[in-house]
Amino acid sequence: MESVFNLATQHRETDSKIVAALERLSQAFRILLWEQTKEHDLSPIQIQFLVYLLYHQQERGSLCRVSRLAREFDLTQATVSDAVKSLEEKNLVYREPYPGDKRVFTLRLTPQGEQLALKLSTWANVIKENVAQFCSKEQEIVLKFLMQLIASLQRGGIITISRMCITCRFFQPDAHPGTDSPHHCKLIDKPLVNSELRIDCPEHEPLIEVKGQE
Ligand code: SF4
Structure with a gap:
């Protein structure tokens, strides 16, 4: 199959043009997230974790476990654990024991983490402003x-x-x-x-x- 980025075929294939457009959009998301990393000294995935925890911590506890974050963001548990450890060291998240099972814990935002997550949570709003048109x-x-x-x-x-x-x-x-x-x-x-x-x-x-x- 021809590459969707081969302009010779892309110009006459609507599906290839849609894929190329989605790829261009993904670049916009990447850039917006990177702008936040420079301002707050956090990695892109740490920013995504904070915003995810902000809006999912009231829900079923399983949504805020390390294993769940790994599946949610398609990462290994080791990568998630490293990112979470760094967030704990910055006093942005803490581990809360899961009721009834001391081996399991749920990730929670500290007050400082919640404040920062709220600020970071608008990182994609500029795209929404354009969609709203x-x-x-x-x-x-x-x-x-x-x-x-x-x-x-x-x-x-x-x-x-x-x-x-x-x-x-x-x-x-x-x-x-x-x-x-x-x-x-x-x-x-x-x-x-x-x-x-x-x-x-x-x-x-x-x-x-x-x-x-x-
Ligand atoms: S259909 Fe499922 S996903 Fe949709 S609102 Fe109901 S419970 Fe939620």
């Missing part, structure tokens, strides 16, 4: 496309974890055809409009048991 119909089409692409990459083993409605066992697509809220979530027993479909839902349970997915 598009009308809601266009955003819905892109959201649907991206969710289906992520689900396909997850089935192919390229993406390990996703907590999207379309891969959730509680999701009933097109349960209410012809209405403004065509889908249904069996967990909250509520119809869902397309724009309510979630990319990262704490209550998500996988439709098919995927290796590494909780």
Whole structure:
């Protein structure tokens, strides 16, 4: 198969152009994250851990364990442990024993870590500001496309974890055809409009048991 970066073929293939565009977008994310590292003397992954812990620490404890971070970010446990150790030394995170099992612990933000995580959490907002320029119909089409692409990459083993409605066992697509809220979530027993479909839902349970997915 030809490379998606070969301009001779890319110019006439929409799928190759989409992949090249996504690669260019990933570069924008990389640059924005690196800008934060210079300002705060943290590695990109440490910044991502802090922001992840900020928005997942109230949820099921398993989401904030070292093993879970390793799967979430596709890293080895040794790499995660090193990054977490450095965050502990900076007094940004601490380990809280897991109730009922002293061998397991949950990662928590210290007050200082929470303050910094809040500040860092806006690192991708400039991209949102640009996305917001598009009308809601266009955003819905892109959201649907991206969710289906992520689900396909997850089935192919390229993406390990996703907590999207379309891969959730509680999701009933097109349960209410012809209405403004065509889908249904069996967990909250509520119809869902397309724009309510979630990319990262704490209550998500996988439709098919995927290796590494909780
Ligand atoms: S539990 Fe969450 S991910 Fe699953 S269908 Fe309901 S809202 Fe979507």
